[in-house]
Amino acid sequence: MEGVEVANKQVIFKGFIDGIPKETDMEVKVGKIELKAPKGSSALLVKNLYLSCDPYMRGRMREFYDSYIPPFVPGQALEGFGVSRVIDSDNPDYKPGDFISGITGWEEYSLVHRTGQLRKIHPDDIPLSFNVGLLGMPGFTAYAGFFEVCSPKKGEYVFVSAASGAVGQLVGQLAKLHGCYVVGSAGSSQKVDLLKNKLGFDEAFNYKEETDLNATLERYFPQGIDIYFDNVGGDMLDAALLKMKPFGRIAVCGMVSQQSLSKTEGIHNLFCLISKRIRMQGFLQSDYLDLFPQFLEYVSSYYKQGKIVYIEDMNEGLENAPSAFVGLFSGKNVGKQVVHVADE
């Protein structure tokens, strides 16, 4: 197939947005691409197999340059984590047929210049798509956040919000493996059921059915919370602050950043930080990449032993990527949202 020019379906970013992403912020178009990595480019021409839908991508849809990651470019395809197969390589570290995981385009074929961020995958008995979930950025976010930011101790009481999501479902399982008591919140009875019956959480609740989150957390944590892994911010963070135990830790992760998009009511209970000596810490998984090998070893090993499971929500076809992505922001996805673009 090398050197052949083929049709290349793409999901184009139409322009900067405010608020929640809509399907109409993206457009599926068909362009052309030569299946060749140009000589001297050190690039790879890859076929994209799986694309990851992650909440942080919303931050790249704003015209805001003072972040850890630049915005998307209007008129060009979105970018995100993916699993791909190398078709042509101008890079000595990769050869056609290699499977890779890393940042790629939301399109059928991509020319990947930034090869430093790629990871070569050796397909084994773990699904390829897990490389953007359990074994990818979300899984590593859970691992680094839980072990490096939360300083967990056996027997501690752990609360996880957005607990059935790409990150939360692993946080809870890591906490259980570490000997903690774990409660998760999620937004449907189906998710609550998965948390309790498939993911091994001690308890779980549907926050949409709760009218008083303070009372809810009092019910699930009469003794208080040692660790809150916060994937949502807002009212849940305020309620958790009130229930934290002395010397508790709050890892601030992911979606709380959406508060930057619209003026929410604000957080009122930070006074608890003082009397309870709470440490509240934001983090990015990318600061802990030296731990990635040990993470892979740890999680793969438990997965193969059947002691970690991982729930994916798999959408079929690149043309369904916009709706899959948009669904993240209403909690439509059950588990890690992935788009299946092509077979190997």
Place this chain on the structure above:
Amino acid sequence: MEGVEVANKQVIFKGFIDGIPKETDMEVKVGKIELKAPKGSSALLVKNLYLSCDPYMRGRMREFYDSYIPPFVPGQALEGFGVSRVIDSDNPDYKPGDFISGITGWEEYSLVHRTGQLRKIHPDDIPLSFNVGLLGMPGFTAYAGFFEVCSPKKGEYVFVSAASGAVGQLVGQLAKLHGCYVVGSAGSSQKVDLLKNKLGFDEAFNYKEETDLNATLERYFPQGIDIYFDNVGGDMLDAALLKMKPFGRIAVCGMVSQQSLSKTEGIHNLFCLISKRIRMQGFLQSDYLDLFPQFLEYVSSYYKQGKIVYIEDMNEGLENAPSAFVGLFSGKNVGKQVVHVADE
């Protein structure tokens, strides 16, 4: 004087309050006290010389028992840090004439049962009253907060709010001694002048003259803030969050706890915690008491060398204690607020 019954002027706590303390929440009354420590009590009968007015005391005026310190008892004298002289002792560790510092009553004479929390003072060339300020809880709050919570490095950019207060004035000086660049905020031009010309801050501003705190902090910290020592919370915290540098630290101290008293607008910029990987941590000085001896050594030594100064606002007479205390909440005090009750 032992065994004699004398008049004992007291500042009585009238009852639990909401909101900001008023002078009428307290009442000066004259009772009687026998100048004797009862046999078998292990207590001390002391004459109070200096009483400390501290913002945390407001928390003890609420009927709220789930704090690190119980509320005041309505109908009884307030309590607080003070410097006292022992008149009678039933405790082998203390003898009449000893000077002590610790929690005592807001009254002329007190019977102190909780002797474990007292510290014996050896009067030297440091003013006795400094034992409730520079060498007392506020000074140690500055020391523990700055060195143990802020993890300062030489050359870092430090912002201190309520910077001329009992804690802030020492935080700034410790930061300067540590090789940091320090800017303070305060609520009057007189305080700004003290910060710049007496306390050695690099810059200072009067927040009451600023209309846009984001622009203000941009002006003083074009390169960003590494450490924010937060004594106020609220809008200043929101503005500082936006100006923090990656891996910045925010020590949350003292008065932010007042947010618990009235529903404020809330903090909106916590999303910065993630992209900037900020650690925000509340603390109580009492958790670091093992460092108290090294704190005393450090601060006394610099003070005696003239490298640390300390500004007190000294009110005369126990009957003026209520107004002195109330003045804290409008920023009337210039420096550490102390009440001089009696000479030695």
